[in-house]
Amino acid sequence: MPARRVRLLMMNAALGPLDYRVPDGLDVNAGAVVVAPLGPRQVLGIVWEEERLPAERIDDSRLRPLLGVCDVPPIRAELRRLIEWCADYYCAPMASVARMVIASSAALRGAATMTEYRLTGGMPERMTAKRELALAALEGEQASLRELAEMAGVSEAVLRGLVNQGALEPVEVDCDRPYPQARADYAVPELSPQQAEVAARLVEATASGGFSPFLLDGVTGSGKTETYCEAIASALEHGQQVLVLLPEIALTEAFLRRFENRFGAAPVQWHSSLKATERRRAWRAIAAGTAQVVVGARSALFLPYANLGLIVVDEAHEISFKQDDGVRYNARDVAVMRARFERIPVVLASATPALESLAMADSGVYERLVLPSRFGGAQMPAIQLIDLTEEPPERGEWIAPPLRRALFDRLEKGEQSLLFLNRRGYAPLTLCRDCGHRLQCPHCSAWMVEHRFSARLACHHCGHEMPPPKACPECGATDSLVPCGPGVERIADEVAQILPDARVTVATSDTLNSPERAAQFVAEAEHGAIDVIVGTQLVTKGFHFPELTLVGVIDADLGLEGGDLRAAERTYQQIAQVAGRAGRGAKPGEVLIQTRHPDAPVIAALAAGDRDAFYEAETEARRHAHAPPFGRWAAIIISSEDEAEARMAANRIGDTRPRLPDLQIYGPAPAPMALLRGRYRFRLLVNARRSAQLQQTIRQWIAAVQHPPGVRVGIDIDPYNFV
Numbered sequence: 001m002p003a004r005r006v007r008l009l010m011m012n013a014a015l016g017p018l019d020y021r022v023p024d025g026l027d028v029n030a031g032a033v034v035v036a037p038l039g040p041r042q043v044l045g046i047v048w049e050e051e052r053l054p055a056e057r058i059d060d061s062r063l064r065p066l067l068g069v070c071d072v073p074p075i076r077a078e079l080r081r082l083i084e085w086c087a088d089y090y091c092a093p094m095a096s097v098a099r100m101v102i103a104s105s106a107a108l109r110g111a112a113t114m115t116e117y118r119l120t121g122g123m124p125e126r127m128t129a130k131r132e133l134a135l136a137a138l139e140g141e142q143a144s145l146r147e148l149a150e151m152a153g154v155s156e157a158v159l160r161g162l163v164n165q166g167a168l169e170p171v172e173v174d175c176d177r178p179y180p181q182a183r184a185d186y187a188v189p190e191l192s193p194q195q196a197e198v199a200a201r202l203v204e205a206t207a208s209g210g211f212s213p214f215l216l217d218g219v220t221g222s223g224k225t226e227t228y229c230e231a232i233a234s235a236l237e238h239g240q241q242v243l244v245l246l247p248e249i250a251l252t253e254a255f256l257r258r259f260e261n262r263f264g265a266a267p268v269q270w271h272s273s274l275k276a277t278e279r280r281r282a283w284r285a286i287a288a289g290t291a292q293v294v295v296g297a298r299s300a301l302f303l304p305y306a307n308l309g310l311i312v313v314d315e316a317h318e319i320s321f322k323q324d325d326g327v328r329y330n331a332r333d334v335a336v337m338r339a340r341f342e343r344i345p346v347v348l349a350s351a352t353p354a355l356e357s358l359a360m361a362d363s364g365v366y367e368r369l370v371l372p373s374r375f376g377g378a379q380m381p382a383i384q385l386i387d388l389t390e391e392p393p394e395r396g397e398w399i400a401p402p403l404r405r406a407l408f409d410r411l412e413k414g415e416q417s418l419l420f421l422n423r424r425g426y427a428p429l430t431l432c433r434d435c436g437h438r439l440q441c442p443h444c445s446a447w448m449v450e451h452r453f454s455a456r457l458a459c460h461h462c463g464h465e466m467p468p469p470k471a472c473p474e475c476g477a478t479d480s481l482v483p484c485g486p487g488v489e490r491i492a493d494e495v496a497q498i499l500p501d502a503r504v505t506v507a508t509s510d511t512l513n514s515p516e517r518a519a520q521f522v523a524e525a526e527h528g529a530i531d532v533i534v535g536t537q538l539v540t541k542g543f544h545f546p547e548l549t550l551v552g553v554i555d556a557d558l559g560l561e562g563g564d565l566r567a568a569e570r571t572y573q574q575i576a577q578v579a580g581r582a583g584r585g586a587k588p589g590e591v592l593i594q595t596r597h598p599d600a601p602v603i604a605a606l607a608a609g610d611r612d613a614f615y616e617a618e619t620e621a622r623r624h625a626h627a628p629p630f631g632r633w634a635a636i637i638i639s640s641e642d643e644a645e646a647r648m649a650a651n652r653i654g655d656t657r658p659r660l661p662d663l664q665i666y667g668p669a670p671a672p673m674a675l676l677r678g679r680y681r682f683r684l685l686v687n688a689r690r691s692a693q694l695q696q697t698i699r700q701w702i703a704a705v706q707h708p709p710g711v712r713v714g715i716d717i718d719p720y721n722f723v
């Protein structure tokens with residue numbers, strides 16, 4: 001009898017598919033996650049359909065037996081097809097995609113318990129300052145000793161002392177304890193007629209199943225969340241799982257609370273700052289089908305849902321759905337593909353949809369659902385431009401007189417303001433007044449950004465940090481280094497000078513760097529404990545602060561500089577979104593936009609509130625340039641720590657470029673970010689007509705060129721980032 005054999009997709013991108021023998025008594029089917037021997041090591045693989053994963057055939061007699069099957073449900077065929085599609089479309093190894101599916105190695109180890117600790121209420125015999133600190137900090141907490149030590153800011157030894165003294169006690173917890181159940185009918189809102197109509201359509205699609213992509217196109221504050229929650233309720237009633245993708249963790253926090261108010265229990269979270277135990281628990285509940293609703297960042301898209309019934313991508317236009325390293329995928333697009341393989345509805349919700357999404361709606365591929373006005377009679381805010389060439393701020397300041405007056409006025413009325421500048425830190429550049437030297441990152445073609453709160457200079461590209469130098473590193477002059485240009489911290493300083501009594505908060509990824517801090521910020525902003533928020537793009541979307549009535553855009557022209565091919569669209573989206581934070585409650589909102597180019601088409605469209613005009617003009621520009629959605633782009637990025645080696649590799653690729661009528665290839669040229677994390681970079685840009693076999697051509701072309709081991713070649717399909 002021939003041996004029973006299986007083909008595995010190995011979880012290591014360096015390995016091709018491998019065949020193994022299935023030992024007697026072991027039950028394995030396609031999708032099973034298994035452990036296999038490889039030399040002296042044990043490696044993980046997923047059992048795959050042989051015909052879909054070609055490999056050289058090895059004789060039965062040479063097959064090694066599998067070592068075991070992991071105690072998790074098999075990866076379903078729908079997800080296996082998605083893995084194949086992603087690898088093919090994004091020119092990435094299947095293993096790299098599969099690793100995003102098996103995103104918790106702890107989850108594979110089967111059922112388990114762990115020991116956590118909590119306070120007993122008892123006091124230690126001997127009290128020390130550290131012990132006192134721990135007792136105060138750990139009230140109501142339960143976690144591992146390591147986590148508790150971190151929370152309390154003491155060493156684990158201090159806590160072990162407290163265990164010995166009976167003040168802390170161990171508790172055995174089931175690692176897979178179930179999540180609280182959400183209830184579809186917990187607090188059903190009364191929808192407006194327009195919301196009800198849209199909700200009914202989504203509910204119908206969810207209940208009947210089948211692939212149906214929707215573009216939920218609703219103005220800011222129209223209640224898109226409230227509306228798609230009805231479809232979530234329908235999925236819950238049918239015992240199906242739901243995935244809600246959000247672009248930022250900071251938004252997740254606000255969403256969690258809203259969700260809990262609506263459904264009586266928080267959804268399951270998935271994002272990069274989960275602890276390993278939380279990851280494991282979430283992963284297993286998702287695979288078992290007991291996690292009802294999962295809210296997460298883009299990586300939640302690849303998890304092995306047992307019974308997915310609906311996907312929602314909120315703020316679907318956001319570019320943070322695009323991953324720029326590893327597998328360079330766009331979660332918005334993969335979400336649509338996943339819905340297609342799972343045969344379920346997918347909702348892309350946005351007040352400023354991407355041009356690509358609008359085009360899909362216009363051509364009828366996506367069904368468009370429109371919420372044209374704000375909920376509860378709230379009006380869209382009035383938008384006005386401040387022409388900085390006519391009403392400039394004082395020298396060394398950035399807030400022009402009309403915006404100053406508006407800030408004064410709000411503070412007097414006890415209302416909230418938001419100033420938007422998409423630049424973290426205090427100043428983007430530090431310059432020597434004597435010799436003109438600019439402080440630059442040693443590893444990147446980028447300036448060091450001053451962060452005054454933390455008294456550091458930081459590179460925003462590689463994370464390199466240093467204390468601000470006392471003297472110019474070039475000419476040695478002291479007191480000659482001056483900050484140039486503003487970041488949010490500098491704007492916050494200026495506000496503090498104009499309004500010394502105002503409570504000012506800087507909201508960026510530096511200050512809202514954990515779910516806890518984000519939650520605290522949202523609570524303070526919602527309860528009027530902040531007068532002026534100074535923030536980056538992080539606070540432009542999703543938030544609902546009822547007292548916020550003034551939005552000031554410090555520099556509307558900032559995003560238009562540089563050669564980004566989507567600059568106009570992004571500027572439009574960012575400013576329309578931040579404007580959308582104003583006047584969402586009972587009081588009307590006002591938006592003041594500072595610009596030097598009031599006549600630029602984007603700025604004029606924003607001022608006129610004429611979205612259609614902007615999209616039409618932008619669509620024509622894209623058509624002309626064969627840009628998406630009329631043509632496609634791909635970027636090829638070649639890098640090495642050795643500049644000459646990188647240049648040579650780039651030239652070799654350039655020299656062997658395919659010559660095809662429907663493909664234009666530009667470059668190679670040094671990347672705008674010519675040095676990044678110590679690697680020299682060159683780029684090629686491919687512009688393809690829709691008819692071209694883009695991925696296949698690029699794969700064959702790149703695979704045919706050999707390079708020294710220090711060279712890396714990255715392929716970015718549908719790139720968003722052009723640095």
Ligand SMILES: Nc1ncnc2c1ncn2[C@@H]1O[C@H](COP(=O)(O)OP(=O)(O)OP(=O)(O)O)[C@@H](O)[C@H]1O
Pocket residue numbers: 189190191192195218219220221222223224225226227350351375541542543544580
């Ligand atoms: N039917 C409703 N009943 C009660 N409150 C509602 C209803 N619809 C919307 N709201 C409230 O109106 C506010 C705006 O709604 P929501 O945040 O869902 O809008 P949105 O369209 O998602 O906005 P944005 O695109 O700006 O994030 C929220 O506070 C929400 O709770």
Ligand SMILES: [Zn+2]
Pocket residue numbers: 441442443444446459460461462463464677
């Ligand atoms: Zn750097």
